[in-house]
Amino acid sequence: MTEELEKLSGYYQEGKLAHAYLISTNNNVKTLKVLLKVIKNIFCVQKYSDNCNKCSLCHLIDINNLPSLKIISPDGNIIKKEQIQELKHLFSKSSQYTKESIYIILNAEKMNKEAANTMLKFLEEPDGNVIGFFLTNEKENVLLTIQSRCQLIDVNFENKDFEKYNLTTDEYCNYLNLTTEYLRNLEDNKGSILINNSLIDYEKKDIIIFFKLCLTIYNQELESRFVTNINCDENFKFLNKFSNENLKEKIKLIVEILKEIQYNVNVNLLLDKFVLKMEGVNNEII
Numbered sequence: 001m002t003e004e005l006e007k008l009s010g011y012y013q014e015g016k017l018a019h020a021y022l023i024s025t026n027n028n029v030k031t032l033k034v035l036l037k038v039i040k041n042i043f044c045v046q047k048y049s050d051n052c053n054k055c056s057l058c059h060l061i062d063i064n065n066l067p068s069l070k071i072i073s074p075d076g077n078i079i080k081k082e083q084i085q086e087l088k089h090l091f092s093k094s095s096q097y098t099k100e101s102i103y104i105i106l107n108a109e110k111m112n113k114e115a116a117n118t119m120l121k122f123l124e125e126p127d128g129n130v131i132g133f134f135l136t137n138e139k140e141n142v143l144l145t146i147q148s149r150c151q152l153i154d155v156n157f158e159n160k161d162f163e164k165y166n167l168t169t170d171e172y173c174n175y176l177n178l179t180t181e182y183l184r185n186l187e188d189n190k191g192s193i194l195i196n197n198s199l200i201d202y203e204k205k206d207i208i209i210f211f212k213l214c215l216t217i218y219n220q221e222l223e224s225r226f227v228t229n230i231n232c233d234e235n236f237k238f239l240n241k242f243s244n245e246n247l248k249e250k251i252k253l254i255v256e257i258l259k260e261i262q263y264n265v266n267v268n269l270l271l272d273k274f275v276l277k278m279e280g281v282n283n284e285i286i
């Protein structure tokens with residue numbers, strides 16, 4: 001359900017855009033993708049189409065290099081006062097590229113008190129030409145003083161993945177947590193084959209789901225990098241250190257394993273092979 005968000009470019013044309021929005025979502029990556037489309041729609045000097053590659057402004061947005069669009073994400077685990085001060089400084093001069101300057105705060109719930117206070121002053125003295133978007137998947141943790149100064153938009157993406165695997169939503173979440181935890185351990189270099197003990201009670205059909213979810217996780221990480229260079233899902237932060245090339249190799253590896261598992265192979269041996277090959281990729285390409 002992204003209609004509310006997509007309406008914003010219409011509001012802009014009508015001169016009705018507010019100067020700050022809080023976007024509450026269950027999927028940061030997908031929401032950022034839609035939001036960047038809306039921003040392109042606002043900034044594009046051509047008539048914007050979904051894949052405008054004619055104009056330099058859209059291109060600069062694609063490579064996250066447009067001076068009048070600033071995306072802020074947590075530094076470590078918090079958004080710091082200094083990051084907001086830098087933003088204010090940057091936007092204190094009017095933009096040479098676009099009529100408006102736009103900032104996006106990812107994981108807005110991670111603003112510490114000092115950052116939020118600095119932000120408030122910014123929100124209270126809005127320059128007519130500055131527009132802000134606060135993205136969060138924990139709206140209840142965004143300071144109320146920020147919430148009250150923003151228009152709220154809810155964006156919910158339906159997750160149909162669980163249907164694909166014939167699982168209930170709860171079962172799907174359990175599998176996803178198990179897989180995420182496993183990969184985090186594996187990628188944080190604690191990945192001896194002992195890690196496979198956590199999967200010992202699972203049957204072959206479960207392990208197939210496990211590998212499919214591994215595939216989803218690496219594909220999503222890669223996809224989010226094409227949206228922007230910024231990773232906005234805290235759960236998969238452990239993948240930040242790996243290059244695109246590294247992730248692509250791992251995707252290939254998992255696809256191969258999914259093919260192999262269809263034949264009557266020994267699942268435990270296959271899991272051990274998986275750990276060793278993943279380590280092999282990391283030794284070759286980081």
Ligand SMILES: [Zn+2]
Pocket residue numbers: 044045046048052053054055056057058059
């Ligand atoms: Zn364009």
